[in-house]
Amino acid sequence: xxxxxxxxxxxxxxxxxxxxxxxxxxxxxxxxxxxxxxxxxxxxxxxxxxxxxxxxxxxxxxxxxxxxxxxxxxxxxxxxxxxxxxxxxxxxxxxxxxxxxxxxxxxxxxxxxxxxxxxxxxxxxxxxxxxxxxxxxxxxxxxxxxxxxxxxxxxxxxxxxxxxxxxxxxxxxxxxxxxxxxxxxxxxxxxxxxxxxxxxxxxxxxxxxxxxxxxxxxxxxxxxxxxxxxxxxxxxxxxxxxxxxxxxxxxxxxxxxxxxxxxxxxxxxxxxxxxxxxxxxxxxxxxxxxxxxxxxxxxxxxxxxxxxxxxxxxxxxxxxxxxxxxxxxxxxxxxxxxxxxxxxxxxxxxxxxxxxxxxxxxxxxxxxxxxxxxxxxxxxxxxxxxxxxxxxxxxxxxxxxxxxxxxxxxxxxxxxxxxxxxxxxxxxxxxxxxxxxxxxxxxxxxxxxxxxxxxxxxxxxxxxxxxxxxxxxxxxxxxxxxxxxxxxxxxxxxxxxxxxxxxxxxxxxxxxxxxxxxxxxxxxxxxxxxxxxxxxxxxxxxxxxxxxxxxxxxxxxxxxxxxxxxxxxxxxxxxxxxxxxxxxxxxxxxxxxxxxxxxxxxxxxxxxxxxxxxxxxxxxxxxxxxxxxxxxxxxxxxxxxxxxxxxxxxxxxxxxxxxxxxxxxxxxxxxxxxxxxxxxxxxxxxxxxxxxxxxxxxxxxxxxxxxxxxxxxxxxxxxxxxxxxxxxxxxxxxxxxxxxxxxxxxxxxxxx
Amino acid sequence: xxxxxxxxxxxxxxxxxxxxxxxxxxxxxxxxxxxxxxxxxxxxxxxxxxxxxxxxxxxxxxxxxxxxxxxxxxxxxxxxxxxxxxxxxxxxxxxxxxxxxx
Numbered sequence: 001x002x003x004x005x006x007x008x009x010x011x012x013x014x015x016x017x018x019x020x021x022x023x024x025x026x027x028x029x030x031x032x033x034x035x036x037x038x039x040x041x042x043x044x045x046x047x048x049x050x051x052x053x054x055x056x057x058x059x060x061x062x063x064x065x066x067x068x069x070x071x072x073x074x075x076x077x078x079x080x081x082x083x084x085x086x087x088x089x090x091x092x093x094x095x096x097x098x099x100x101x102x103x104x105x106x107x108x109x110x111x112x113x114x115x116x117x118x119x120x121x122x123x124x125x126x127x128x129x130x131x132x133x134x135x136x137x138x139x140x141x142x143x144x145x146x147x148x149x150x151x152x153x154x155x156x157x158x159x160x161x162x163x164x165x166x167x168x169x170x171x172x173x174x175x176x177x178x179x180x181x182x183x184x185x186x187x188x189x190x191x192x193x194x195x196x197x198x199x200x201x202x203x204x205x206x207x208x209x210x211x212x213x214x215x216x217x218x219x220x221x222x223x224x225x226x227x228x229x230x231x232x233x234x235x236x237x238x239x240x241x242x243x244x245x246x247x248x249x250x251x252x253x254x255x256x257x258x259x260x261x262x263x264x265x266x267x268x269x270x271x272x273x274x275x276x277x278x279x280x281x282x283x284x285x286x287x288x289x290x291x292x293x294x295x296x297x298x299x300x301x302x303x304x305x306x307x308x309x310x311x312x313x314x315x316x317x318x319x320x321x322x323x324x325x326x327x328x329x330x331x332x333x334x335x336x337x338x339x340x341x342x343x344x345x346x347x348x349x350x351x352x353x354x355x356x357x358x359x360x361x362x363x364x365x366x367x368x369x370x371x372x373x374x375x376x377x378x379x380x381x382x383x384x385x386x387x388x389x390x391x392x393x394x395x396x397x398x399x400x401x402x403x404x405x406x407x408x409x410x411x412x413x414x415x416x417x418x419x420x421x422x423x424x425x426x427x428x429x430x431x432x433x434x435x436x437x438x439x440x441x442x443x444x445x446x447x448x449x450x451x452x453x454x455x456x457x458x459x460x461x462x463x464x465x466x467x468x469x470x471x472x473x474x475x476x477x478x479x480x481x482x483x484x485x486x487x488x489x490x491x492x493x494x495x496x497x498x499x500x501x502x503x504x505x506x507x508x509x510x511x512x513x514x515x516x517x518x519x520x521x522x523x524x525x526x527x528x529x530x531x532x533x534x535x536x537x538x539x540x541x542x543x544x545x546x547x548x549x550x551x552x553x554x555x556x557x558x559x560x561x562x563x564x565x566x567x568x569x570x571x572x573x574x575x576x577x578x579x580x581x582x583x584x585x586x587x588x589x590x591x592x593x594x595x596x597x598x599x600x601x602x603x604x605x606x607x608x609x610x611x612x613x614x615x616x617x618x619x620x621x622x623x624x625x626x627x628x629x630x631x632x633x634x635x636x637x638x639x640x641x642x643x644x645x646x647x648x649x650x651x652x653x654x655x656x657x658x659x660x661x662x663x664x665x666x667x668x669x670x671x672x673x674x675x676x677x678x679x680x681x682x683x684x685x686x687x688x689x690x691x692x693x694x695x696x697x698x699x700x701x702x703x704x705x706x707x708x709x710x711x712x713x714x715x716x717x718x719x720x721x722x723x724x725x726x727x728x729x730x731x732x733x734x735x736x737x738x739x740x741x742x743x744x745x746x747x748x749x750x751x752x
Numbered sequence: 753x754x755x756x757x758x759x760x761x762x763x764x765x766x767x768x769x770x771x772x773x774x775x776x777x778x779x780x781x782x783x784x785x786x787x788x789x790x791x792x793x794x795x796x797x798x799x800x801x802x803x804x805x806x807x808x809x810x811x812x813x814x815x816x817x818x819x820x821x822x823x824x825x826x827x828x829x830x831x832x833x834x835x836x837x838x839x840x841x842x843x844x845x846x847x848x849x850x851x852x853x854x
Contacts, residue, residue, distance in 0.1 A: 010794045014757055017819075017821045215821075
């Protein structure tokens with residue numbers, strides 16, 4: 001069935017209308033594919049929205065996908081989600097193991113490949129100790145895969161070098177939540193969208209990156225003309241086009257704008273004194289507890305006029321937005337990589353929460369800060385299970401002896417088994433691998449040779465002979481395949497069974513729809529085989545399959561505020577996603593955290609309505625976070641700002657979306673978006689070749705001249721392996737979250 | 753060019769007549785009548801004409817309202833070769849639906 005892009009869009013449009021009335025199917029296209037033999041419940045493979053899907057299987061093959069009407073997306077899917085089936089059967093699928101010999105990947109048996117992997121890992125540990133080996137995973141791996149890998153490395157091999165690509169996308173959101181509320185993950189849920197009367201969208205192009213949620217916001221606006229939308233973004237994106245107020249600011253100055261909004265809120269006496277006096281601690285950046293008056297004093301540096309000078313946003317617009325936010329009956333904030341991928345990412349996250357805590361716009365339906373997630377299982381899979389170098393499951397920290405002791409007890413380990421020092425975070429890990437200080441790394445379900453910032457230094461490191469990389473990757477054309485020493489063929493998406501946890505704390509089951517292709521195996525099987533061959537104590541890794549792993553993780557959570565003991569496997573099979581905390585099997589899940597009567601972690605007879613139990617005093621924190629510039633500001637040599645991101649039709653490094661003809665045709669190549677004023681200044685016409693040069697590398701892109709970017713900045717999408725913009729980006733990172741600053745670096749441009 | 757998916761909500765007795773009229777519009781494709789009063793419809797129109805076509809449909813006898821469920825806007829190139837992305841959907845979004853379905 002060959003469809004043009006136009007036809008696909010029309011089908012998607014028709015399907016969405018059909019679904020709105022509970023139509024017989026989500027995709028009109030399914031009629032052409034023939035009615036499937038069965039429908040299997042699953043979750044979309046792309047962004048962190050976590051849309052439920054039904055996988056249509058005919059004659060043992062995936063033939064179509066439709067939205068799950070019982071999940072939060074109510075049957076709706078974006079175009080990427082609706083077009084997943086061809087990806088499963090792409091000709092580039094890796095279907096057997098390979099070993100690199102004399103620079104070339106040669107087919108091998110599973111036993112040959114795994115024997116080599118294990119000899120390299122054992123050799124590294126013997127010669128250089130356990131910290132010379134590492135795991136680098138993914139927010140796309142199943143929860144069971146990440147939990148298992150983290151346990152193998154931390155409890156079995158004695159290495160805390162467990163990292164993953166969520167460090168590159170969500171670490172600052174984790175840092176923001178933990179410093180503000182004491183616990184990770186959002187307080188609210190998607191249902192808040194239907195009740196909010198003001199949306200503050202900052203650093204997020206929802207319309208392209210989270211289209212199903214954007215549709216829900218747009219629907220809310222359409223249903224109630226009084227609903228207001230504020231979009232803060234240096235680009236006039238599709239998201240900004242439905243805004244009542246679009247704050248187009250100089251990149252990096254959003255911290256000043258949010259402080260100025262807080263200033264206005266207080267000056268206009270729109271703060272909720274009853275709320276913040278009872279439930280909030282005011283704290284300086286050097287962690288001194290102070291009072292409200294000190295906060296007022298701190299904000300004097302952020303009058304709207306001063307913020308206007310810094311940001312380029314008119315003072316009266318900042319005032320209007322502050323009032324809009326504070327006066328609404330329910331304000332909901334969304335943000336994503338625009339705030340997170342910054343050297344002040346944690347601070348920017350804190351400042352969004354500050355606005356909610358100052359106004360009491362939290363803990364009631366329609367009022368909440370809410371971080372959007374880029375990957376389908378960064379939240380449930382990596383953040384919740386502790387799949388990063390400083391974490392243990394359920395938000396516990398390696399550096400805290402009492403946390404290690406508790407996890408050791410839960411895992412049945414001898415006291416002192418878990419090493420007390422956190423491992424290497426992503427940038428440090430790949431630096432160490434590039435210097436062959438980390439000798440052996442196991443990479444699963446991610447493409448670091450494309451996704452790392454300033455990527456040339458890491459690909460050079462991957463070429464060395466004195467380090468070793470084993471890669472489990474479904475697609476032969478993924479950039480990292482060029483550099484791995486062993487390539488393993490994993491089962492892909494619907495070929496295996498496990499759980500994804502999306503942005504709203506919702507855990508949903510992806511059931512296995514079809515058998516894995518060729519010799520492919522689920523990563524759980526690959527990791528279990530690895531652990532056995534490495535001689536990890538079978539009492540530490542007693543699992544036979546992913547169901548066993550979920551069972552252990554579920555029971556383990558019950559002693560923590562993440563408590564999802566009630567989310568059993570049979571329940572997941574039956575229901576389309578459940579939000580934790582969910583302590584018992586008859587509990588419906590939790591839409592609002594930290595509120596008595598809503599959050600099961602708070603006793604029903606608790607004295608106060610709110611309880612931020614992540615903090616010892618039960619109070620959330622309003623942080624004093626000053627405006628500071630980016631790591632690399634424009635200067636005379638590199639006078640513009642380079643910004644990178646996504647386009648609607650492609651996802652991350654394009655290894656999946658470039659397999660779909662309609663998506664590939666719509667955006668075959670990366671391009672550079674240039675403002676019309678800048679184009680005039682540099683003599684650039686639409687379609688011209690333009691040379692972009694940073695202090696790290698240079699590259700030629702075709703120009704798209706428009707008014708989307710504000711003057712002084714250019715934007716390049718990062719999906720294209722042929723035009724890899726990450727050769728130009730910067731690997732400076734946030735001191736707290738260790739997340740790199742992809743969103744801002746200095747660049748110069750000229751017509752090529 | 754905008755591609756718009758929407759439902760036309762009609763009086764039950766007028767649904768076939770409305771469908772016939774809408775089918776004659778060159779920019780419209782329909783995907784059947786559902787629940788006796790919904791016409792599943794897709795419009796392909798220049799971005800600036802979205803409201804025009806929606807208003808044209810709403811003015812047909814028997815149409816109670818329309819519900820937009822999908823909207824995508826493809827880039828358009830102006831006479832100077834620059835991308836035109838000036839469509840403001842704000843006004844469109846502000847329009848209150850008539851006779852909302854309960």
